[in-house]
Amino acid sequence: MSTSIVNTKKYNKSKLSLLSLSVMVALTACDGDDGKDGINGADGAAGADGINAPIVSVDHTPVLTRLATVPTGAEVTGAFLTDEGDLFFNVQHPSDANVETDKVNAKAFNKGTVGVLRGVNFNNLPKNVVSSPVPQSDFERQTVVSALGEYQILGQTQDTFSELGANGLAKGLGVHYGMISGDKIIENNAPDFNGYVSTGEGEGYLFTNWESYPGGMSRMKIEKDEFGSWSVKDAMMINFDHVGGTAANCFGSVSPWGTPLTSEEWIVNSSVNSTTSPSWNDPANTNTDGIEALTAPDFPNPYRYGYIAEITEPKSAEPIVVKHYTIGRYEHENSTVMPDRKTVYSSQDDTGGVLFKFIADTPEDLSSGTLYGAKLKQDQGSSDPATTGFDVTWVEVARGDNTTIEAWISEYDGIDTDDYDSGLSSYMTLADVQAWANGDATYPSVENGGSKVTAGQPMDDRAAFLESRQAAKMKGATAEWRKLEGISINHDRALEAVGKEEAVAGEDVMQAFMYYGIADIDNTMIDGEGDIQLSARVKDCGGVYRSKLEENYDIKRIEPVVMGGTYRSSLTGAERCDVNQLSQPDNVIVMKDGRIIIGEDGFQENNTLWMYDPKSK
Incomplete structure (x- = not known):
């Protein structure tokens, strides 16, 4: 935290500009999850929520x-x-x-x-x-x-x-090591x-x-x-061979029932603004983002990668791994399960990403449920990342189960360079996803931009789970996050605050929050278009946001907590932040x-x- 913020008590408050005061208020009014030691004293007022709480003093300085x-x-x-x-x-x-x-x-x-x-x-x-x-x-x-x-x-x-x-x-x-060759691939x-x-x-x-x-x-x-x-x-x-291997295991979490969740990142490479059809099997360029190393000499099916995998028996001699296609295919940073053991929030670490929510049909079973994408509404008249928040509503994408989705995925097994046709695609296209979003009865023909695999077939929901970002965007979700990183809660605090059936009369209403790391507030977040239109002041220095956990662990609001300093583009190296x-x-x-x-x-x-x-x- 900068000296100008840490030492606020040394400043003459009357000389602060309205802008600097508003920034300081946004940073200094944030209480912790338990609402204690808030702005009203050592024991805090019930529900001292920080951003929305009355500002009594600017001496409540974050550190x-x-x-x-x-x-x-x-x-x-x-x-x-x-x-x-x-x-x-x-x-x-x-x-x-x-x-x-x-x-x-x-x-x-x-x-x-x-x-x-x-x-x-x-x-x-x-x-x-x-x-x-x-x-x-x-x-x-x-x-x-x-x-x-x-x-x-x-x-x-x-x-x-x-x-x-x-x-x-x-x-x-x-x-x-390679699954088939057994050769060392990388240290x-x-x-x-x-x-x-x-x-x-x-x-x-x-x-x-x-x-x-x-x-x-x-x-x-x-x-x-x-x-x-x-x-x-x-x-x-861990042996991932029985699930075809994994790609770029990034961050993760441990579920409330004690199973690690590992995230596949880097693999999707499908820009929301793309106008070209996927061509992983083009003989002139068979680089499939590195997954060819997994299954050589067989040509990989890219739809088998880009998911959350659960280590379902973590203490056994041979841990069991299950890929949950239900949570969607995109550049996963991590997924975090709420104390209800069925609501999962997932971040997409890319440019133009979506904040996803998955609600399982059954607690502790992520193999079936409904996928949602977040629709954001930015605070009117505000653009500084330090003070600007977003209201959140949820767009239902689709309901699915692992067995059904895996059957769709298997239809793309065995595709190789012999199946390549210039100008056509053996993989899902934007036209396919758009037809699904439009509610069309059948997939488009290849002449109308459809995939050779599904052309003319009855419509199904594979787009929601194989091209989740495209599907969520076309349904109306906000696909503008840049490097949406880790998501975290304190499980016990969230369970106590939200999981209680009812509050005891006269008892403090406690609160819990979910936090998000944003490495870059850049690109699609500052381009002046769409739902997110922030200023470029913070840019690559990034920041941390949070959401209050509401009933049923829903979130309705995302607000800034602490931001990096002003990004200095005139400087190079570490000095930029x-x-x-x-x-x-x-x-x-x-x-x-x-x-x-x-x-x-x-x-x-x-x-x-x-x-x-x-x-x-």
């Missing part, structure tokens, strides 16, 4: 605390807070030129690294935490520097854990999501996504001793006390893991 910085070249990924207060996070693709080692690990941070801040309980932090420094020396730039605890490495790319014998990982952590330096599944006090399984082609996920059995140090007891790479403010926030965690943890995926020399306190004075 950004630098929890840690990661080594040169790296992104902060995989932040995950356990019920016991252990904070895991990763060092994704650090520079291979990093050579400095620290005393805790005696290893250089020049490989993808999975680790934990040991020796501190993040569920019991003091109110005031002193920030770690902005790295200055080579040692600080090339290692993890933290404000609390010590960063302990649990594993790095290529680690075999040979000391564990048969429980080790002979082929190496994060190393991917992945990009650990992303972490999800922890407890098996008892101080022990559990840590699941980690490895983001590349093909996709991957590791599982390490870990235990903590009485001094807070962790050890790895066994390690494996202030090092003391947010720079391209990626994923967020909501802590039990209402504070949020934010990981940067930016262009700073040393990206930061921040803690933001919307209640601090």
Whole structure:
């Protein structure tokens, strides 16, 4: 947070401009999830909602605390807070030129690294935490520097854990092999999501996504001793062969019933403004975004990738994986399940993306349900990202189930370069999706732009689940987000606030919020068109939004919480966004006390893991 905001009490309030005051009000009026310590005092008024609450004083100043910085070249990924207060996070693709080692690990941070801040309980932090420094020396730039605890490495790319014998990982952590050829494809330096599944006090399984082609996920059995140090007891790479492999496993979550959800990103590559038909089988260019590495020598079916996959038996010797086609096919960042165990919010990490909601037919079963897309209405007369919010309504896209959708997907199996016709397509086209959105009885002919696979056939709902962004957009949802990243709630807080059948007479009405990280407020968010028309002031510095969870875990409003500083396009490198403010926030965690943890995926020399306190004075 900038000095001008943090030190507001030192300013003569009468000299503040109306614009600076409005920005400060938007940032300082945000209470935490529990409504306590709000603007009316230590115990807070019931329902002190922040943005919509009466502003009594501007002394309620939010604070950004630098929890840690990661080594040169790296992104902060995989932040995950356990019920016991252990904070895991990763060092994704650090520079291979990093050579400095620290005393805790005696290893250089020049490989993808999975680790934990040991020796501190993040569920019991003091109110005031002193920030770690902005790295200055080579040692600080090339290692993890933290404000609390010590960063302990649990594993790095290529680690075999040979000391564990048969429980080790002979082929190496994060190393991917072809399903058919068996050849090594990549030694992945990009650990992303972490999800922890407890098996008892101080022990559990840590699941980690490895983001590349093909996709991957590791599982390490870990235990903590009485001094807070962790050890790895066994390690494996999850076998995705029975679902045809995965592509670019990005972020994820752990469901309320304890199953990791892993997200396939990068794979769809279908711009909402595209006017050309898909041609993955063009013999002149058979690059299918890397998935050909999964199934060589067979030609891949792109509709088998781009989904949420659930590890349904995470503690078994051979975890079972199920792809949920029902949640839609697009560039998934992550999906987060609400405490009702059936409502799922999903983010699309791309330009022109959609915020999706899925409601399962049955709790704890994501194999059937209804998919929705969010329609936004921007605040009238407002465009500054720090103060501008959006009303939300939901557009129903379609209802589906995994079995039916998989049958549609299978119709595109076996297509290869022999099926290619210039000017025609063997895959779903925009004309197909438009005919579906129009309610046509049959798919269009190839002469009218339809796919060779479905031309003239009776209409069905495959467009909703195979080309979900196109389908949602054509139904009226807003497809204008830019790099809509992580989505997070505090499950216990949300359950207490929304899940109660009724409030006790005279009891405070509590509130809970869902938070979103937006890495870039750019492109389709600032182009002056459509539903989102923000100014370019923040641009690539990004920001964090939130929504109050309403009845049945619905959301009706999205509002800014904290934004990066003014984007300075005249500068280059890390200087474009202030090092003391947010720079391209990626994923967020909501802590039990209402504070949020934010990981940067930016262009700073040393990206930061921040803690933001919307209640601090």
